[in-house]
Each structure stands twice: as structure tokens, then as C-alpha cells.
Amino acid sequence: MASGSTEQGSAGPDLVVDLGNMASASLATVGGKALNLGRLVTAGFPVPPGFCLTTAAYRMAAPTDLDAIAARLDGAGIDGTGARSVEEAERPDGGRGLANDDRDSLARQARDVILAGPVPPDVDAAIREAYAAMGSGPVAVRSSATAEDLPFASFAGQQDSFMDVDGADAVVEAVRRCWASLWTDRAVAYRTTNGISHREVGLAVVIQRMVDAATAGVLFTANPVTGTRTQTVIDASAGPGQAVVSGAVNPDHFVVETASGRILQQPKDTRPSLADAQLRELTSLGDDAQRLFGAPQDVEWVIDGGGKAWLTQSRPVTTLYPLPEEDPFTGQAGTDGAAAGTDTRVYLCGTLMQGLTRPLTPMGLHVLALMRGNNNGPWKTLNPGLRMYVDLTPILRNKSGREVLARMLPLADGRSAAILPGLLEDPRFSVARPPRKKSGRKGGTAPARKQPNGAEGTQGLGVFLGIIPGMVRALLWPDRELRRAWRYQDRLASRLALPLPATAASRLQHTEDILATSVNRLIQASLPAPAMGYLMLAAARRLLRGIAEPRELEAVLRGLPHNVTTIMDLELWHLAVSLGGDPEARRAFTELNPGELAGRYRSGTLPAPAQSGLEAFLSKYGHRAVAEIDLGMPRWSEEPDHILGMVSNYLRVEDPEQAPDRQFARAAGHAEARISELVERAGTKSRLRGRLVALCLRRTRQLAGLRELPKFCIVLVLAEMHRQLAEVGAELVKNGTIGDAGDVFFLDFDELRVGLRGADLKGIVTRRRRLYDVELRRRRIPRLLLSDGTDVEAAMMAAAAALPQQAAADRLTGTPASAGTATGKVRVIMDPVGARLEPGEILVAPSTDPGWTPLFMTAGALVMEMGGVVSHGAVVAREYGIPAVVGVADATTRLHDGQSITVDGAAGTVTW
Incomplete structure (x- = not known):
């Protein structure tokens, strides 16, 4: 990023490239926006003429002070130490350990040094010459960063653009302001969150002839709300498109079926800003752009006074959930055509059923597939977004399968069950009659029966018969x-x-x-x-x-004996009680955070009772982990931070009646009383x-x-x-095959064997880690996903939102999971590692698995976004005797820390 350098020692071709001459341009030279515009021009799309001032100009103009500022931002990383753990990445703040004020101060310094520095004479001359060659007049001056319009991060709106810039002096100044916008607070934060180096990023600038817009707007070649890849969504408004992009106007909203051009949604009771023919033309242009780039696109467009449509930008849509048929490691789509609407299939997220919102490591997915026989059984699975989805299509198309699904799905996940009726009514998934078998008589021949594979035909039956004795x-x-x-x-x-x-x-x-x-x-x-x-x-x-009503039997399951997870939690509680009586141990656990405690444990320097007690606990339970069905996740014996944090939580319990062992004993006593009552009633x-x-x-x-x-x-x-x-x-x-021992969990067994023979696997690991990091940041996971990319729940919610209704401002509803009522303050926890839950607080979480259960011991109640009455969190809540409501949509965003709420586990409501 050093100043004063020129590439090849001249200011001509290195500084300015016409948009029509970018066949050999690279992302590092012209940035994402210009590169995509160049590809559109080369392919014959209608793009306003213009040129790109390359990143060479930016690097010539960048003062030397900028290097030091960027290095400080890179060195601090996200957590202030250069490291960024998985748990930090999953925190709502993105794991930003470097204080926002400090980071913003550095960003402001970077902007100031650019705005204060002169534009190099060669650069100034190149801008003016190219601008004059366009015939002068108003232009758009738009930033084009090298970290922009990437497959995993669009950087939409992170850098500045300037419209209707007229005159050479104004254009030069707009270029300088574009350079400075590479260092806006939002751009720096976005790069930090996405793990992109501040020292390596550069900025080019696109200067294009302004189009006198009669109508302008944005189109998406896939529905950004529902994920449906077969729909084009267009927002339009009279005048320049910047008003639509910036949110300054309420645009007309259109949804078009891409293949047919059929208009599915358009404004009512007003004259729309686009005619049907214009909608179809824009839809066609967008579809062609998607084919050119090989991925769904976010396209900005303008229609001039003469009715001609122009494309002014095209970038990938990075927020869509991956298609089920995509290779989870490459993102490349499959070839069966499901995304195009043929033979649409339905997939249920199995990992959500297990309480996991996070992705699984590639090795974790590989091992789960091997445990299932690599899809040789009746349940086909796919792994979009590094999560396991089960193909429900055969069940939906079978009459008996529908009946079983309608009975069982409400128990596993209430929210999925709520949207199931809509799927059952969808003609794409109607019951299919099995083909008639020919008898073989009268000259007919019966088709050869497929012989079941050994694993497929006998393994399941063998296991079932094996458990009967x-x-x-x-x-x-x-x-x-x-x-x-x-x-x-x-x-x-x-x-x-x-x-x-x-x-x-x-x-x-x-x-x-x-x-x-x-x-x-x-x-x-x-x-x-x-x-x-x-x-x-x-x-x-x-x-x-x-x-007796079926719900009355739930109490029988409270305080169950012989539950290994409950036994573990109570042993951890007793460990905390014993440490609470040791002044030195209590001081350590109340003054140090879990990471510091873990460091002292590894070095053997915790107070003696804590060191020996934790060693004894981990000798029995150190194989467990958060998200423990993922083989790639570190075990508690490796990273005991979570357990140490739970001990700290338990030491805050001061009310004897809130002690977990007493609560568990009360739950068991309540169960025994309910049994006596039910036996007596049956005896009558x-x-x-x-x-x-x-x-x-x-x-x-x-x-x-x-x-x-x-x-x-x-x-x-x-x-x-x-x-x-x-x-x-x-x-x-040691062999140089991979860079870190943990990289093995981003490979499979066959690849590891190749690695042991000396192959370099670093490239494979790097690609998969980047995908994994992207998926770690994903917050919304479709519970039911169609093969055309549709998030079924999101589609149904969007349809319901279009209907007139009165939402309850002080109430959330879900599936009743554990009876009882509790009032307390909210604690929203996205990941249990390092989480703090005060006794009696209401635990609000996306979902839970056994790694969360130590938190249940002090929770006043549980609210989960996922799950049904037999999901893990619901079962454990009943066993511990705390009220629970599960399947509560948007609970982690609608509720906030410190908010006082009442959870009614029998009615399935959360009120405030």
C-alpha cells in the first residue's frame, strides 16, 4: 500500500481501462464492480459507457501512513489479539474484541490521511483525459473495491458512489472521496467480520455516463426473502435508482416467475411504474446475467426516457441458503434440474432436530453419512450449508407416510408441523400411486424385483431384532x-x-x-x-x-433417575458447591473469566481443590462437547472453558431453594405424587x-x-x-500436508490417506474453512427447504404478512413443552460456551443440545426458537421441572437481555 509507486513506470494503460476492454482485467486491478460491468459489456448487455480508474491509481495516492493504520487493524483482528474463535464468531456482535470506538478511530484516521493527501499528477491527468474522451457531461463515480461482489460477501453499500458529477474538477474530487470511503466505519467492520485483510484491499473507481432515468430500481434473480430460485423480484420507482437502493422511497414491488414471465405479485390499486412488457424484459436480462455469472444476481437497472433498459451493476446475492443439490464444499449446483422447478423435492433439516443451528465440520458430516450407510437406506440425506437435510418427498407422496408425518412432526418440531398442511396441499407433493405390477400371466412378464443391498435390506431389521431380547x-x-x-x-x-x-x-x-x-x-x-x-x-x-389427559403424564418424566446427562450436571453442581467452600477457589472462579480459568487449568495452577476436582470430572465427562454429534468439535477435555463457566454460574446461586439438586428432588417428588394420583384414578x-x-x-x-x-x-x-x-x-x-492439526476435520478419510502419502491438502482445507466460516455466521436456517431453494416457512410467513392482520405486540406463541409458569428476566444466549445465566433468568436460545444442559440447572424457564415436545430441550426442561415453550419464531430477536417476561409452558405463550 506504499505511496508513490507506479506500475510499469507509466500512467497510461495501468491507470485507466475502458469498460469495453476488460477481457484481461483482474479483480485485484479493477475491483468487483468494474470487473462485473466489464463482463456484462463484453457479453453484449446494455451498460452505460465508461471507464475504470484502476487500483494502481489508489496505491499511488495512498499515503505511507495508511500502511501503519491498516497493519494495526489487521494485527488487532476481531478480538484484539489477532485470533477469532468459533465461539466468538457466533456471538451476536460477530466476536469483535477490538472496541468499536478504537476501530472506528483508526478508520477515521485512514479517511483523513487520504482526503488530506494530494492526487498524484499522473492520476489527475489520466482522469481528466479519460473524462474528456467521454465527451464530458454528468457521470456516475462509483467505488469498486477488490474485496467486493465476492461469492461469500457482496459488500453492498459499504463504499460510496456519487451521482450526477459534472466537470473534471468535480470528478477528481469524487474519486478522492471514493478512495476515502474504503475506510468508512461500516466497510472496515464488514471486512473485519469477513476475515479480509485491510492491508491487501484496494479500490478502483468506475466513471460512467449518467443515464437520464425515467424509471430505475433493483432486481434479484432469486427471491431474497424466500430463497426461491425460480422467481425474479423487482423493485422500481420513477426517477434515479439510487432512491430505491438507499430506501428513500417506497418502491413498487413485483414478483415474476422467471421461466414464463408470469407476474405473481404487483402493486394493487395504483398504476405500476413498470408495464408488463418492461417487467418481462428486465426479468430476461436478469436471467441472462445470472447465466453469465453462474449464480443468482442483484442487478441495478435504469430505463431511460426512450424506454431503453440499462444495467448499471450486477453482484452476486450472497445471503441465499445454498441449494440442496449444491456440493457443500464447492458451492457448485447439481445437474438434476431441481432448481429449475422440475421434480421439486422437500428436505427437513435433521441437524435442527438435534438442536444444532451451527454447521457441521466436513469430517463430522462424512462420519454421520458413514454411520447411516452412505444413503444406502430408505432415508436420503443432503448437506446444503454444511447441515444435514433429510428428503421427505417419498413420505409426502405416500398416503400412510403423510399420516405418520402428521402425527410425529408436531412432537419433534412444532414450527415445522405448523407449515406441514400447506405442503400437503401443494400439488407438487400430492400422493402418487405406485406403478401397477404386471402379473406375468397371459404372456406378461413381471419386472425383476430389486434385491436389497445387504446394508440396506438387513441392517435395520437386524438392529431392531437385536434389541428385542x-x-x-x-x-x-x-x-x-x-x-x-x-x-x-x-x-x-x-x-x-x-x-x-x-x-x-x-x-x-x-x-x-x-x-x-x-x-x-x-x-x-x-x-x-x-x-x-x-x-x-x-x-x-x-x-x-x-x-387422564395425555399432558398429565408429562409430570411422570420429571426428575428421572439414571439419566447420564442429569447425573453429569448434578456432579458438576456438587463440584461447584465444594469449591464454594474454599476461599481461594471461590475467588478464582468469581474473578477470572472462563478462558483465564482454562489457561490455569492447563498449566496446573488452579487452586488445588479446583484442579483435582475438574480433573476428576473431565476424566468421566471430558469426551462431551457442545454440538457433540459433530466429530470435528473440540471436546471438553481439550477446551474446558464451557464447564469452567458453568461452575462460575453455579457459584452465583445463593437461594438454597434454587439449588439444582433441590429442584431436581422436588421434580422427582412431583412425579411420584402424579403416579400415585393416576394409579388411584385408574383404580376407580x-x-x-x-x-x-x-x-x-x-x-x-x-x-x-x-x-x-x-x-x-x-x-x-x-x-x-x-x-x-x-x-x-x-x-x-510435520509433513507439511496441512497447516494445523485441526485441519483434519475439514477432510475425509480418503483424503487423509492421500495426505499421509505426501499430497498437499492446504488448498482444499482453505476453501472448506472459508465456507464453514460463512455458515457459522448464518443466522436463519430453513427447517423445511425445497430443491428450488425455497425456505418453506419464510414463504408462508411472507404470504401471511401480505394479508391484513393485527399482530400481538406483547406476546409470542409457540409449542407448549413443559408445564408451569415462570416470570423472570431474559438472557438471550446464542452459544453456551462462556455464557452467563443468573439463577432464575429465562434462557432464550435458538435451540439446545446436551452441551447446554448445565445452564438448565439455574434457568427459571426455557424459550427456544426450534423444537417440539420431544426435542432435547423440551425433554430436559420437563425432567428438571422448569417451564418451557419451544418453536417460538424469532424469539432471540424479539426478546432482549434484561426484559421481564412470563413463560407459560402449558399455554405455549411468552408475554411481557
Whole structure:
């Protein structure tokens, strides 16, 4: 960024390039805006004539002081240390550790030095000469940054543009102001958030002939609200388009079906600013631009007084959720044509069902696919946005499948269930009759029956048959089956060990062997008891028909014994209680943040009771993690910050009645009282029914708490695989194959084998990490996604918003998940790592998984954006006896920290 240099020592071709002569131009030379305009001109699109002042001019004009300022911004990074952790990236503030005031002050200094410095004579002359060659007159002077219009970040509106600039002096000054706008507060913050170096960015300037606009606006070649790729959305207003872009006017809004040109939505009761023919012409131009660039486009356009349409800008739309058919690692679309509207399919986000809003690492997705048999079974999955989606289309097109889905989906996710009726009515997903089979008689031949693949046809049946004996044992001898399940956990841990010494190749092979041999065994060993427990609950529900409402049985599941996650949480609470009695330990946990505590733990310098207590806890539970089904996530034994933060939270509990162990005991007592009541009510019908209800509910209490054990064991397997792969990663770092041991989680097994043979995998890892970082910042995840990109819930909400209605300003509604009422202050938590929840505060979260459960111990109530009555957060809330409402749309944005609300877990409402 040093000043005073020229490229090739001349001011001619290096400084100015005509928009029609940019075939050999690069992003680094002309920036994103100019590069795209040049491609449009070359392809024959109507673009106002003009030229680009290249980044060479900016670098000549940039004062030397700018280098030091940019270096300070880069060195500080986002967190003030140059680092940016995943947890920080997920914080609502984007993980900005560098104070906003400090960063803005540096940005202001950068602007000041540019505005104060002279425009180099060669640059000044080049601008004036090119402007004169255009015939002078009004022009648009627009910034074109090298970090702009990128596939992952559009930088829309981050730099300045100036319209109707007339005269050479005014053009030169507008260019200087464009250069300065590279350092606006918003541009610096945007680059920081997207991990783009301030030292490497440059700015070119586009100078174009102004078009005398009769009508202007913006079009999107995909619906930016719903994600639908088959629709074009156009906003238009009389006069220049800048008014539409800046939001200075309320534009006419049009939605057009791209392929047919059919107008789906347009202004009512007013004369629209665009005729039907103009809408179709703009739609066609936008579609052609999308084909040229290979991705949905955000296009600015102008129609002049003579009716001619001009394109003044085209940039990628970066906010759309990826298409299901896209390769999650490259972003390239598949070839089956689903996005074009043929054979539209429906996908349900399975990772949201697991309580995960964040993406999974590539290795995590790879392992989950292997666990499922690589789509050899009846459930096809895809991974758009690095999240796992299940293809529901065959179920929707099957009459029996529809009935099952209508019964089961409300239990898993209330919000998905609410939009299911609309899908059932959609003719694209109507019930399809199976093809008639020819009998083979009278000369006909029956088609050959497809022989099931071994894994596909027998594995599922084998696993099911394998758990039946255990279920019978659990029914007849529950205590014996409990002991058998706990013993298996210990045997599994010893079986996972790898004899040492071990090479990187043997570690990789051991990792694959673990996966191949452990999962089915652990399911057969750990699933029978909880399966029988919930089967007995279902039997009790049938026996109590007409005697008790189904919701009354929820209390039976409170305070369940034998739940390994609950046991873990209570052990962590008891650890906190013991540390609270040690003055030195209490001081450390109240004065230091989780990161500082973790550093002292790793160095062995925590107070002795804390050091030994935490070591004992992690020896049992260190294999767990937040988002623990993702093999790529660090385990608590590696990064104990989360657990240390929970201990700090527990030390703030001062009211004995809010102590988690007392709350859990009260919940268990309430459950026992409810069982006695239900047995008595059933006994009034007949003594036998009363005894049967008692048996069913007692078995439910004895066995259902083991529901967490299968996952606990699976996570044991994943943690050992994680540990072995980290060792493989360390070896690959030594070989120069990858840059960091954690890079192994952005590869798959086959790629790691290639890496062990010496291949350089850094490029693959870099691309995948960038995609992963982009997805970490994504806040809205479609729960139901069509293959044309439509977010079904967003589409239905948009349709409902267009109808006249009166929204409740002081109420949110969702799915009742755990009965009870609680009033308290809101604490919105997007990620549990390092989170602080005061006793009695209302936990408001997008979703939860087992890594969140220590927070439940002090929460007054739970509000989740995702989930249904059987989702993890709902189940745990019932077990802990706290009110919960789940499936509450936009809860994390509508509610704010410190706000006083009342959660009614029976009515499913949140009021204030």
C-alpha cells in the first residue's frame, strides 16, 4: 500500500481501462464492480459507457501512513489479539474484541490521511483525459473495491458512489472521496467480520455516463426473502435508482416467475411504474446475467426516457441458503434440474432436530453419512450449508407416510408441523400411486424385483431384532438390565483404546474400524431399556384414556433417575458447591473469566481443590462437547472453558431453594405424587387397570432415564475418533500436508490417506474453512427447504404478512413443552460456551443440545426458537421441572437481555 509507486513506470494503460476492454482485467486491478460491468459489456448487455480508474491509481495516492493504520487493524483482528474463535464468531456482535470506538478511530484516521493527501499528477491527468474522451457531461463515480461482489460477501453499500458529477474538477474530487470511503466505519467492520485483510484491499473507481432515468430500481434473480430460485423480484420507482437502493422511497414491488414471465405479485390499486412488457424484459436480462455469472444476481437497472433498459451493476446475492443439490464444499449446483422447478423435492433439516443451528465440520458430516450407510437406506440425506437435510418427498407422496408425518412432526418440531398442511396441499407433493405390477400371466412378464443391498435390506431389521431380547429383560428384570447397560459403557471405553506405539496410518485405520464395529453393538446394548421405558409410558397413556389427559403424564418424566446427562450436571453442581467452600477457589472462579480459568487449568495452577476436582470430572465427562454429534468439535477435555463457566454460574446461586439438586428432588417428588394420583384414578375403573397403570409408570420411571445412554456411548466413540484424528493431524502438520492439526476435520478419510502419502491438502482445507466460516455466521436456517431453494416457512410467513392482520405486540406463541409458569428476566444466549445465566433468568436460545444442559440447572424457564415436545430441550426442561415453550419464531430477536417476561409452558405463550 506504499505511496508513490507506479506500475510499469507509466500512467497510461495501468491507470485507466475502458469498460469495453476488460477481457484481461483482474479483480485485484479493477475491483468487483468494474470487473462485473466489464463482463456484462463484453457479453453484449446494455451498460452505460465508461471507464475504470484502476487500483494502481489508489496505491499511488495512498499515503505511507495508511500502511501503519491498516497493519494495526489487521494485527488487532476481531478480538484484539489477532485470533477469532468459533465461539466468538457466533456471538451476536460477530466476536469483535477490538472496541468499536478504537476501530472506528483508526478508520477515521485512514479517511483523513487520504482526503488530506494530494492526487498524484499522473492520476489527475489520466482522469481528466479519460473524462474528456467521454465527451464530458454528468457521470456516475462509483467505488469498486477488490474485496467486493465476492461469492461469500457482496459488500453492498459499504463504499460510496456519487451521482450526477459534472466537470473534471468535480470528478477528481469524487474519486478522492471514493478512495476515502474504503475506510468508512461500516466497510472496515464488514471486512473485519469477513476475515479480509485491510492491508491487501484496494479500490478502483468506475466513471460512467449518467443515464437520464425515467424509471430505475433493483432486481434479484432469486427471491431474497424466500430463497426461491425460480422467481425474479423487482423493485422500481420513477426517477434515479439510487432512491430505491438507499430506501428513500417506497418502491413498487413485483414478483415474476422467471421461466414464463408470469407476474405473481404487483402493486394493487395504483398504476405500476413498470408495464408488463418492461417487467418481462428486465426479468430476461436478469436471467441472462445470472447465466453469465453462474449464480443468482442483484442487478441495478435504469430505463431511460426512450424506454431503453440499462444495467448499471450486477453482484452476486450472497445471503441465499445454498441449494440442496449444491456440493457443500464447492458451492457448485447439481445437474438434476431441481432448481429449475422440475421434480421439486422437500428436505427437513435433521441437524435442527438435534438442536444444532451451527454447521457441521466436513469430517463430522462424512462420519454421520458413514454411520447411516452412505444413503444406502430408505432415508436420503443432503448437506446444503454444511447441515444435514433429510428428503421427505417419498413420505409426502405416500398416503400412510403423510399420516405418520402428521402425527410425529408436531412432537419433534412444532414450527415445522405448523407449515406441514400447506405442503400437503401443494400439488407438487400430492400422493402418487405406485406403478401397477404386471402379473406375468397371459404372456406378461413381471419386472425383476430389486434385491436389497445387504446394508440396506438387513441392517435395520437386524438392529431392531437385536434389541428385542433386551427389551424383554428390561420389562421383567429392570434392575438387572440397568446394570448390564452401565457395564457396557465401561467395556466400550476399554475397547476403544489403541495399543501404543501407533503410526499415523494405524491411528487412521483404528478410527475407521471403531466406526465400523461399534455403533450397532452399542445400540443393541444401550437402547433396549429406554425403549421399553417409553413403550410402557405409551401403554399407560392408552390405559388412562378417558381418565387422564395425555399432558398429565408429562409430570411422570420429571426428575428421572439414571439419566447420564442429569447425573453429569448434578456432579458438576456438587463440584461447584465444594469449591464454594474454599476461599481461594471461590475467588478464582468469581474473578477470572472462563478462558483465564482454562489457561490455569492447563498449566496446573488452579487452586488445588479446583484442579483435582475438574480433573476428576473431565476424566468421566471430558469426551462431551457442545454440538457433540459433530466429530470435528473440540471436546471438553481439550477446551474446558464451557464447564469452567458453568461452575462460575453455579457459584452465583445463593437461594438454597434454587439449588439444582433441590429442584431436581422436588421434580422427582412431583412425579411420584402424579403416579400415585393416576394409579388411584385408574383404580376407580378397575383394580386390574390400576395395577397395570402402576406397573407401566414404575417401569417408565426406572427405564426412561436411560434415554441419554445411547447417545452418551456414541459420543464416547466420536471422542476417541476425534482424539486419534487429532494425532493424525499433528503428523500431517510435520509433513507439511496441512497447516494445523485441526485441519483434519475439514477432510475425509480418503483424503487423509492421500495426505499421509505426501499430497498437499492446504488448498482444499482453505476453501472448506472459508465456507464453514460463512455458515457459522448464518443466522436463519430453513427447517423445511425445497430443491428450488425455497425456505418453506419464510414463504408462508411472507404470504401471511401480505394479508391484513393485527399482530400481538406483547406476546409470542409457540409449542407448549413443559408445564408451569415462570416470570423472570431474559438472557438471550446464542452459544453456551462462556455464557452467563443468573439463577432464575429465562434462557432464550435458538435451540439446545446436551452441551447446554448445565445452564438448565439455574434457568427459571426455557424459550427456544426450534423444537417440539420431544426435542432435547423440551425433554430436559420437563425432567428438571422448569417451564418451557419451544418453536417460538424469532424469539432471540424479539426478546432482549434484561426484559421481564412470563413463560407459560402449558399455554405455549411468552408475554411481557
